Amino acid sequence: MMHILLAGGGHAHALLIRELIQNPQPHIRWSCISDHNHSPYSGMLPGVIAGHYQTAELMIPLQALCERANVEFMHGSITAINAGEKNVQLSDGRNITFDVLSLALGASPLLSRSDKRLLPVKPLPDFLHALENLTPHAGADIIGGGIASVEVALALAFRWGKNAGKIRLISRNHALLPGHNARVQKMARQTLQNVGIELLLNTPVNADFNLQAQAIDCSAAAGHAALQNSDLTLEQGFIPVNDFLQNPQFPRIFAAGDNAHFLSRPLAKAGVYAVREAPILLHNLLATAQGKKLRPYQPQRYFLTLIACGGKNAIASRSWFAASGAWVWKWKNKIDQGFMRSFD
Ligand SMILES: Cc1cc2nc3c(=O)[nH]c(=O)nc-3n(C[C@H](O)[C@H](O)[C@H](O)COP(=O)(O)OP(=O)(O)OC[C@H]3O[C@@H](n4cnc5c(N)ncnc54)[C@H](O)[C@@H]3O)c2cc1C
Structure with missing residues (x-):
């Protein structure tokens, strides 16, 4: 067989x-x-x-x-x-x-493979375990400029609330969320600013970079x-x-x-x-x-991304489309819960 x-x-x-x-x-x-x-x-x-x-x-x-x-x-x-x-x-x-x-x-993220100061966001079970031991008032540096880092930074700010120390999002790129349209990028920047997250762009993290004691690696996947x-x-x-x-x-x-x-x-x-x-x-x-005929996979050019913003708000992004609000979070929640229920 x-x-x-x-x-x-x-x-x-x-x-x-x-x-x-x-x-x-x-x-x-x-x-x-x-x-x-x-x-x-x-x-x-x-x-x-x-x-x-x-x-x-x-x-x-x-x-x-x-x-x-x-x-x-x-x-x-x-x-x-x-x-x-x-x-x-x-x-x-x-x-x-x-x-x-x-x-x-x-x-899994690239940087934390060599920089042991960084806690990688993946594998997720290890990250979730480590999350329990993070100290809110110590704040955190979140490395990466893509969806994962934006979502993790905003979720941490929400989790820690008034107890949060300084949270910084640090990316080597000159733009936040590269590949997404300008309105989505602006919405994300504004949302980070609203909750006091400092955004450092054009900032590559290397061994000499002065990181906070708690730093999470959401950089590009290796x-x-x-x-x-x-x-x-x-x-x-x-x-x-x-x-x-x-x-x-x-x-x-x-x-x-x-x-x-x-x-x-x-x-x-x-x-x-x-x-x-x-x-x-x-x-x-x-x-x-x-020994039968294979079928090709044809990836779609654009896909919908729903970016969770900490509280029950989210940003929607697809090609030129941008939207945000509580209704976007409800939409995301429905899709995510539906996906998980499909395994019951
Ligand atoms: C915070 C965050 C938010 C994200 N949001 C989105 C989003 O909104 N939309 C989107 O499209 N993508 C999103 N992504 C990206 C998405 O997580 C990945 O693209 C996706 O998980 C890739 O799935 P995968 O099936 O390739 O691997 P994974 O989901 O990483 O699964 C790998 C599996 O292999 C197992 N495994 C690993 N190593 C071994 C080993 N050595 N031996 C045996 N088993 C092993 C693991 O236990 C796991 O079951 C997000 C990522 C993060 C971190």
């Missing part, structure tokens, strides 16, 4: 496993390796920091999904990938072989460490994939979400792509196992 191995519990895999509950594929042996039995949904992280949700509410029950879908769940941390020999290595010494491999291990221990030829630290989400060097290896580098057009590291990739990934894994 063909063995399809799902490495990591990323969004594409969680959705693929959910689909297997509805449409079982019993002629295939499916298994999934993850270092956690839940897979966190980052879209709700700002709401957890702000106190609108409990931590449990952002946890996709990965192991339980696997059990319902007849996918063997293996708890373990992948440390190396031997694509040529068709196996992956786990930190406990186990070696798991596969016929077809799909990788959804995600990515490839997963396990990928460095592999015979895959990487592209900027990520797994290159063609339009079929397939690695051209090892056609029995697929990748989706943040750990993939889409060769036709580099994509932003955004969960929305991982979600849309799921049905194509499922089709192509099955097609590879069965």
Whole structure:
């Protein structure tokens, strides 16, 4: 029986496993390796920091999904990938072989890998644990100029309220939220200002930079460490994939979400792509196992981003569109809760 191995519990895999509950594929042996039995949904992280949700509410029950879908769940941390020999290595010494491999291990911020003063926002379970020990009056530096840093800074300001020390958002870029339209950027700057968050642009953080005692890394995503221990030829630290989400060097290896580098057009590291990739990934894994025709993934050019602003307000951004208010937060809340309920 063909063995399809799902490495990591990323969004594409969680959705693929959910689909297997509805449409079982019993002629295939499916298994999934993850270092956690839940897979966190980052879209709700700002709401957890702000106190609108409990931590449990952002946890996709990965192991339980696997059990319902007849996918063997293996708890373990992948440390190396031997694509040529068709196996992956786990930190406990186990070696798991596969016929077809799909990788959804995600990515994590770059700076904190070398600068140990920084607390990385990912992996989320570690961050959520560390969050409990942060001291409000000590304030915090939030590194990065994208959505994650804006959301984390505003959520922390809301969580700490009047007890908050100085919160600074520090980015090496000259603009906040690069890639978003000017109105969205202005709304975000204004929202940060309204709650007293200091914005430092054009400010690269290096070893000489004087950081506050508490600093959170939301900087650009870097490839997963396990990928460095592999015979895959990487592209900027990520797994290159063609339009079929397939690695051209090892056609029995697929990748989706943040750990993939889409060769036709580099994509932003955004969960929305991982979600849309799921049905194509499922089709192509099955097609590879069965010698059938693969289907291309066609990423959308624009997608809606809803940026949580600490309290129950949010900013909506899509191409030239910009809006903000309590109704945008309600919209985001409905989408996020609906996404999580789909795994019940
Ligand atoms: C605060 C914040 C807000 C964000 N908001 C948005 C947003 O509004 N919209 C949007 O599109 N994107 C958003 N993002 C980006 C989004 O989080 C990522 O693009 C998305 O999580 C990528 O999903 P993924 O499936 O690639 O990986 P992940 O969701 O990171 O999943 C990786 C999985 O692999 C597992 N894993 C990791 N390492 C190992 C290992 N060694 N062995 C075994 N298993 C392992 C993990 O436990 C996890 O289950 C946000 C990110 C942050 C930090």
